[in-house]
Amino acid sequence: MSEGFTAIPFTAAGLLLVLDLTGSFVFALSGALVAVRRGLDLFGVLVLSFAAASAGGILRDLLIGAVPPAAISQPRYVAVACLAGLLVFYRHQMIERFRNPVQISDAAGLALFAVSGAQKALGAGLEPAMAALLGMLSGIGGGIARDVLVAQIPAVLRADLYAVAALAGAGVVVAGDLAGLPAGPSMLAGAALCFGLRVMAIRYGWHLPVPRQPDARSDRDDGPPQ
Amino acid sequence: MSEGFTAIPFTAAGLLLVLDLTGSFVFALSGALVAVRRGLDLFGVLVLSFAAASAGGILRDLLIGAVPPAAISQPRYVAVACLAGLLVFYRHQMIERFRNPVQISDAAGLALFAVSGAQKALGAGLEPAMAALLGMLSGIGGGIARDVLVAQIPAVLRADLYAVAALAGAGVVVAGDLAGLPAGPSMLAGAALCFGLRVMAIRYGWHLPVPRQPDARSDRDDGPPQ
Amino acid sequence: MSEGFTAIPFTAAGLLLVLDLTGSFVFALSGALVAVRRGLDLFGVLVLSFAAASAGGILRDLLIGAVPPAAISQPRYVAVACLAGLLVFYRHQMIERFRNPVQISDAAGLALFAVSGAQKALGAGLEPAMAALLGMLSGIGGGIARDVLVAQIPAVLRADLYAVAALAGAGVVVAGDLAGLPAGPSMLAGAALCFGLRVMAIRYGWHLPVPRQPDARSDRDDGPPQ
Numbered sequence: 001m002s003e004g005f006t007a008i009p010f011t012a013a014g015l016l017l018v019l020d021l022t023g024s025f026v027f028a029l030s031g032a033l034v035a036v037r038r039g040l041d042l043f044g045v046l047v048l049s050f051a052a053a054s055a056g057g058i059l060r061d062l063l064i065g066a067v068p069p070a071a072i073s074q075p076r077y078v079a080v081a082c083l084a085g086l087l088v089f090y091r092h093q094m095i096e097r098f099r100n101p102v103q104i105s106d107a108a109g110l111a112l113f114a115v116s117g118a119q120k121a122l123g124a125g126l127e128p129a130m131a132a133l134l135g136m137l138s139g140i141g142g143g144i145a146r147d148v149l150v151a152q153i154p155a156v157l158r159a160d161l162y163a164v165a166a167l168a169g170a171g172v173v174v175a176g177d178l179a180g181l182p183a184g185p186s187m188l189a190g191a192a193l194c195f196g197l198r199v200m201a202i203r204y205g206w207h208l209p210v211p212r213q214p215d216a217r218s219d220r221d222d223g224p225p226q
Numbered sequence: 227m228s229e230g231f232t233a234i235p236f237t238a239a240g241l242l243l244v245l246d247l248t249g250s251f252v253f254a255l256s257g258a259l260v261a262v263r264r265g266l267d268l269f270g271v272l273v274l275s276f277a278a279a280s281a282g283g284i285l286r287d288l289l290i291g292a293v294p295p296a297a298i299s300q301p302r303y304v305a306v307a308c309l310a311g312l313l314v315f316y317r318h319q320m321i322e323r324f325r326n327p328v329q330i331s332d333a334a335g336l337a338l339f340a341v342s343g344a345q346k347a348l349g350a351g352l353e354p355a356m357a358a359l360l361g362m363l364s365g366i367g368g369g370i371a372r373d374v375l376v377a378q379i380p381a382v383l384r385a386d387l388y389a390v391a392a393l394a395g396a397g398v399v400v401a402g403d404l405a406g407l408p409a410g411p412s413m414l415a416g417a418a419l420c421f422g423l424r425v426m427a428i429r430y431g432w433h434l435p436v437p438r439q440p441d442a443r444s445d446r447d448d449g450p451p452q
Numbered sequence: 453m454s455e456g457f458t459a460i461p462f463t464a465a466g467l468l469l470v471l472d473l474t475g476s477f478v479f480a481l482s483g484a485l486v487a488v489r490r491g492l493d494l495f496g497v498l499v500l501s502f503a504a505a506s507a508g509g510i511l512r513d514l515l516i517g518a519v520p521p522a523a524i525s526q527p528r529y530v531a532v533a534c535l536a537g538l539l540v541f542y543r544h545q546m547i548e549r550f551r552n553p554v555q556i557s558d559a560a561g562l563a564l565f566a567v568s569g570a571q572k573a574l575g576a577g578l579e580p581a582m583a584a585l586l587g588m589l590s591g592i593g594g595g596i597a598r599d600v601l602v603a604q605i606p607a608v609l610r611a612d613l614y615a616v617a618a619l620a621g622a623g624v625v626v627a628g629d630l631a632g633l634p635a636g637p638s639m640l641a642g643a644a645l646c647f648g649l650r651v652m653a654i655r656y657g658w659h660l661p662v663p664r665q666p667d668a669r670s671d672r673d674d675g676p677p678q
Contacts, residue, residue: 035383036437038379038384039384039436040379040383040384040436041383041384041385041433041434041435041436042434042435042436042437043382043383043388043389043390043434044380044382044383044384045437047383047389048383058289062288062289062514062519063510063514063519063520063521063524064519064520064524065519065520067288067289067290067291068289068290068291068350068352068356069289072289072290072352072356072360073352073353073356074353074356075353075355075356078355078356078359089437092437124520126520126524126525127525127526127527129527129530130520130524130525130526130527130530133530134524144601148374148600148601148603149370149374149379149380149383150379151374151377151378151379151603152603153490153492153601153602153603154496154601156495156496157487157492157493157495157496157499157500157601158490158491158492158493158496159493163495163499164495207493208493208494208495209493209494210491210492210493210494211488211494211497211541211544261609262663264605264610265610265662266605266609266610266662267609267610267611267659267660267661267662268660268661268662268663269608269609269614269615269616269660270606270608270609270610271663273609273615274609284515288514288515293514293515293516293517294515294516294517294576294578294582295515298515298516298578298582298586299578299579299582300579300582301579301581301582304581304582304585315663318663374600375596375600375605375606375609376605377600377603377604377605
């Protein structure tokens with residue numbers, strides 16, 4: 001994958017790969033579901049599957065200079081995304097029925113991407129605070145790309161405790177690195193924290209504050225804000 | 227252009243340049259037409275011309291690490307896009323009248339970009355399957371950027387046999403490379419296949435399957451899918 | 453920051469940094485205001501603050517190969533954007549009251565980003581014409597990202613004399629470089645021109661021509677343009 005990996009012991013690299021592929025599959029499901037609901041054709045479903053699965057990691061790799069990004073240099077990520085896309089395309093009524101399992105899987109994907117993204121950013125020599133943010137971006141970037149491609153405001157920007165969970169998990173990885181702890185346990189702890197926060201947010205409806213709106217009117221055509 | 231070119235004989239490089247500029251002009255027309263229809267001003271028309279012409283190639287070059295991308299390092303691509311944009315801005319009623327010629331030119335642009343994009347990706351040492359996908363991305367990326375910039379769902383994701391034609395053309399180039407054939411004939415064959423498929427799709431209304439929708443209601447504000 | 457800086461005398465580099473941070477703060481205000489108006493949550497407000505402040509510079513840095521981009525490698529840009537975002541989140545009614553000061557600050561931010569962006573592009577060895585365009589992109593890219601993230605057509609593409617002011621300012625920097633003048637005075641002159649044009653455009657309602665529309669109907673679902 002990226003050059004950063006040479007500094008990571010073999011087991012962590014192997015763990016990262018499994019996490020990456022699992023997270024990709026789950027995120028691809030979410031992309032395909034959005035595509036089906038918005039009436040895209042088969043190609044659109046596959047594109048949204050890949051975008052949701054890989055856009056966060058691709059953006060992270062571009063930003064740290066790890067080109068070609070892992071999701072481009074190795075066909076396995078496209079293959080996993082297409083598998084998820086085809087499954088949803090032909091069986092989306094079945095998938096839709098399992099809203100809860102899909103939400104739980106998505107929380108797992110978020111946790112995996114956030115910690116592996118933070119680890120890769122650290123490996124590329126980024127500042128600790130920025131490595132944590134890039135970990136978060138790895139987790140939420142796919143969902144943002146998915147929603148932009150169907151001309152919607154990204155869900156992560158207006159609902160739920162989602163990005164904060166990713167940032168917390170990535171932060172654990174970075175803190176462990178600063179403390180000189182081995183990468184494996186830090187990543188497990190970070191993933192557990194992110195997953196736990198996300199599941200709690202789903203169950204109890206946790207969300208971030210929204211500004212009070214003096215005027216509820218849409219400003220869709222108001223022009224520039226200043 | 228990119229480093230990949232040093233490995234390609236002179237004639238193929240020259241051919242690529244002509245194809246690139248021709249394809250850029252035709253794609254820029256499509257960007258400008260969308261911009262005019264959506265009521266953008268002159269600057270918006272020129273931006274959409276350039277985005278439609280160059281976003282696919284720029285994204286491909288970023289992903290394979292060929293920076294600065296050809297469309298940024300050389301003014302000729304901006305010049306061609308502005309030419310097309312001005313033509314449409316001042317004569318769009320004339321251009322709109324020729325819907326069929328524009329569609330045919332667009333099919334030619336798609337064919338040129340797909341095969342030249344695949345060739346560049348091969349030159350950068352990508353896996354064959356990923357080189358074919360990057361060829362396709364070179365062909366369709368401009369149209370996606372054009373539509374995202376006017377807050378529409380990209381046409382390529384929901385209508386017509388468009389991306390598949392690009393993928394088929396790019397696939398011929400990659401297959402020729404795997405078989406050890408010279409680049410020129412492979413590119414001509416790939417472009418012919420892509421162009422032919424696209425023209426047939428226009429004429430006969432070929433399109434990809436769309437999932438059956440159990441519920442036709444919009445889910446614009448339904449929040450995240452999981 | 454980028455490698456290009458090694459060729460610039462210390463004072464110009466220091467000036468660039470101050471301009472960058474000031475411009476980032478002002479642009480972040482504009483991103484946060486859009487986010488608040490569109491009902492995003494606190495995280496969405498911070499993301500739009502950072503996107504509006506940094507997307508133009510990040511895109512420029514990716515295009516010239518200066519990775520990781522300055523806004524990613526140094527936490528100060530995120531810090532400045534978060535500061536602006538929090539200010540707007542908790543005091544947006546106060547900020548909204550000062551429409552004119554915000555517009556003037558935004559004009560200053562545009563001027564700063566355009567000239568510093570052009571200078572960085574020249575430092576990376578780009579063609580003069582392309583360096584001017586990248587300067588313009590540095591100035592307007594954040595606003596484009598901000599609007600795309602809330603599924604709106606970017607304001608810069610359809611209203612006002614905004615990009616042209618940025619291009620004029622960037623052009624002065626490039627012309628000064630071609631004439632062998634020192635960078636500092638060129639940048640000051642370019643920034644003054646950009647700022648002056650923008651303020652005049654606000655005051656007198658200057659805008660670019662819009663194409664005459666034979667048919668005013670929306671073509672939101674018309675499919676591809678060709």
